[in-house]
Amino acid sequence: MSTNTALILIDVQNHFDSPENGVRNNINAEENMATLLNIWRKTNRPIIHMQHISNPSLPHHHGRDIKEIVAPLPGEPVMIKNVNSSFIGTNLENHLHEAKIETLVIVGLTTDHCVSTTTRMAKNLGFTPFIVSDATATFERISFDGKLYTAEEIHNLALVSLSDEFATVIDTKGVLELLEG
Template structure:
C-alpha cells in the first residue's frame, strides 16, 4: 500500500454503545474497537484529520436516541476535543450532513473508513465516497457486523455478512485493507500490534 498523504482523513462511523445491545444477535470481529482505537491514536499522532460520525435515531423507540446510553460513543471511539463530530440519521454519512463540504473545503481527497456496521452504514458511506471520487480505503478488521436472516428465512452468519460486504465493495467503491497495512502506510506498523 502506498503512503497516505497527511491530508488523509479517518472516518469513524457509529462507534456507539447502542451496538452493545444483545438484540442485534451474534457479531463478528470482537477486536474491531481495539483496531479502531489504534487507528485513531495513529491519526492523532501524525496530525491527520479525524471525523466521527454519530447516528441519531429518527424513531422515538430507536437505540440511538440522544440522551440515552446507546447514543454515546464507545470508549475506544470517543472523540477528542476539537475533532469533528457529524450527526446523521440515515445509513450514509454524506446524506443530510455537511461531510462532503467539510472534506472538500479541507482539500481532503483520501479517506480511510472504520466503524459499525460493515454491511449498513460503513458500506453505504464507502459506496458514496467512491462515487464522489474520494480515494477510499475500508479497513476490514476495524469494522464489524451482525448475523442476519434473509427475506426467505435463510440465516447468514455475521462472518458471511461481513465478508460479502467487503467483497462487493473491494475494487469497485473502495480498496479493502487491514489495519496493519494502513498503519504501515503511515510509518507506524509497530502500533498495530500494541
C-alpha cells in the same frame, strides 16, 4: 498515505453492544479502530466521528453515545446523521472538500449498512476510500427466505461487494504499513 488522509469513524456507538443485535464478528474491531485513531492523533491527520441519531427529537439515551474507546477529543468533529450515509444531511462532503481531503480511511459499524453506504457514496463523489476489514464489524442476519447468514459471511460479502470498484479493502496492519511507507 498523505498526512491529509482522513480517518472516518462511523457509528461506533454503545447501541451495538446490546445483545438484541445478535452475534457479531470482529470482536476486536474497536481496538483496531482505537489503534488507528491514536496514530491519526499522534500524526495530526484529520479525524471525523459520525454519530447516527435516527430521531433527534427523542430524549438522549446511553445507546446513542460514541463508545469510550474511540470517544472524540475536544476539537475533533462529530457529525450527526439520521440515515445510513454519512454524506446525506451532513456537511461531510463540504468539510472534506474545504480541507482538500481526497483519501478516506473508513472504519466503524456496521460493515453492510452505514459503513458500506458511506463508502459507496464516497467513491461516487470522487473520494478515494480505504475500508479497514478488521476495524469494521456486523451481525448475523436472517434473510428474506429464512436462512441464517453468519456475521462473518455478511461482513465478507459486504467487503467483496466494495472491493476494487468502490474501495481498497485493507486491514489495520496494512494501513500502518502505508503510513510508515
